[in-house]
Structures are given as structure tokens and as C-alpha cells.
Amino acid sequence: MNRAIILFLGVLATFISALFGINLIPKLQIDTVRPEGTLLPYGYSELAARGRKIYIREGCLYCHTQQVRPKQDGSDIPRGLGMRQTAVDDYVHDNPIVLGTSRTGPDLMNIGIRQPSDEWHLLHLYNPRIVSQGSVMPSFPWLFKEQVTAADTGVPLKIPDKFMPKNKRPIIPTDEALALVEYLKSLKRDYKVKGVP
């Protein structure tokens, strides 16, 4: 009987320490984090928030991370992927957080600083080879459509001849492409965070 009580107390202690260690204490630590610097206090703009959903839907996160490593842990900062390592503050508006798991392509946490041009992003999404020779990134042509009638409004992309579809019809971005680009441009973590070098 005595041993059963010890076993029960042991199990109870394990559960309680797990509850505190991986639930309550991290929650208390993270609850006090507030948006810093240029992060909008209310989160992403409506358009960028829509773009974020498309980023997740299209699986961009399988090839791209959104986390800059500390200086001593790799070459992220010398390579210009960010001015500092990322901190918990950078993700306050992200749900779910899309840290990513592998870097087939470069980290995108600061792509809005490296590449602020709408035109570049649109061409790159339509066909990465247009702006990045030999790129192995897949094209996302379903985020664009051919301009057929006057009802298809939009600014046609300036696509070099050899990348144009055979029928040579102008290509315009869909609302989804524009939203995704807005999200990519919003990825900039250039403000200071307390305690992060």
C-alpha cells in the first residue's frame, strides 16, 4: 500500500513539474512580450495577413526559414540575412509561427529589407528564373492570370520574351499574388530588441 502512495505521488509530481515547466512558466515569460519598433501594434495589415495565409498554403515554409541565428552559431549575420538574431518579440503577431525547418532557399525574416520591390517579387513568383538565373525554386503561375478581356484589370508584368507564354498574352497578378508580396515586404526585423546584441 505504502509503495502505491509513493508511486502515485511520483506520478503527480511529474505531472505538476511538466505543467509548470512547459506550460505555465513559458506562458508567463511570453505574455509580457509586446510589439517592438516598426512592428505594427495591431499586427499585419489586412492585405499582408491574407498574404501570410497564402505563404502557408503554398508551402513556402518547407523551403524557407524565418529565423536568424545568433552570430556565434552560423554565418547568417555576415551573409546579410539580418542585422541581429531573431528574438521572441519578432513573432508576437504570428499564429501559427512559421519558423520553417529547412533552408532550401534563403531565410526570409528580413526579405522586406533585402528586396523591397513589388515588380521583382511578382516576376520571381511567376517564374524565379526570370530574376534569379538557374534558380531551383518552383514557379507559382496559378497566382497570375492572362489578360484576356478589358475586365481583367491589373498591371502586366514586364516578362522577357523567352519566359512569355506561347500565346504572348500579357500576364497580370491575381489578388493573391499581390497579398503574398505585401506579406513578403512586411518581413523586416530591423528594430532593436532589449537584451539582443
Ligand code: HEC
Ligand atoms: C522547393 C523549394 C522552394 C519553395 C517551395 C519556395 N522557394 Fe523561394 N527560394 C528557393 C530557392 C532555392 C531560392 C534561391 C534562388 C532564388 O532566388 O530563386 C529561393 C528564393 C526566394 C526568395 C528570394 C530570397 C533572397 O534572399 O533573395 C524569395 C522572396 C522567395 N524564395 C519566396 C518564396 C515564396 C513566397 C514561396 C512560396 C510561394 C517560395 N519561395 C517557395 C526555394 C523554394
